[in-house]
Amino acid sequence: MAFRPKDPRLPVEAYQTWSVKSRPDKRVKTVCERVGCQQWREGWDSVIDESTELGRQQAAFIRGSRRTFREQRNGAGLTVFRFEPYQRCFADHQTMPEKYLVRGGDYRAAVGKVRVHQRASDWVEHVQEHMGRLLHERDKG
Template sequence: MEAYQTWSVKSRPDKRVKTVCERVGCPQWRSGWESVIDESTPLGRDQAAFIRGSRRTFKEQHTAAGLTVFRFEPYQRCFADHQTMPEKYLVRGGDYRATVGELRVHTRAADWVEHVQQHMGRLLDERAKG
């Protein structure tokens, strides 16, 4: 077993990709949100039609001032286009001064963390054996 491994996370600051609300911690996704629309204007009528056709879950109410309030439930995609920088989760054999062995690339953070935990568990087992 290789005792020395280098664990790193890399991203390119010049490359952004579209991502989902949950990944960026969108507060609208987490808590829901309201959109207040004035349907007496052409823009407001277009916005309301877009919302009604959006397949999102909401409750519709009308105010005394004649505005339409759309209350959206949490845990659904909001209307923003979120972006993030894609990350690579790397594991290299050897320490930071010399790379030996293979390079492993995880695409999900959860897989990388699990790999770290498994490796640390093996090291602790070896140490306990003496």
């Protein structure tokens, strides 16, 4: 539930509305970091049985993947690939894309152009700059 003053003191043009929107019916491929992937954050082991055709294919794929790993054999003769953290894992992650919007006006009406930020960090920075200006004006009296 949004906070809405009963009787705004200023005209609608004096306000800005900040919002984040997403479409729950649209999913897109994304990177590990954005979805909080545990393998990306902590690293992971892939244990491969190279005595099988599938295992040989998996090992060849890993060796050609351009990821950083250490390779060793375990007691059972299986190949263990130990991947360092902070690199893309092998999963296909998906997320719902978000739009970071700033528009003139408030709940009474939209006025002017809508600004769409491509990154959340840009939107947050814009909010902080705007709030800083408001606080400065308030402190001036």
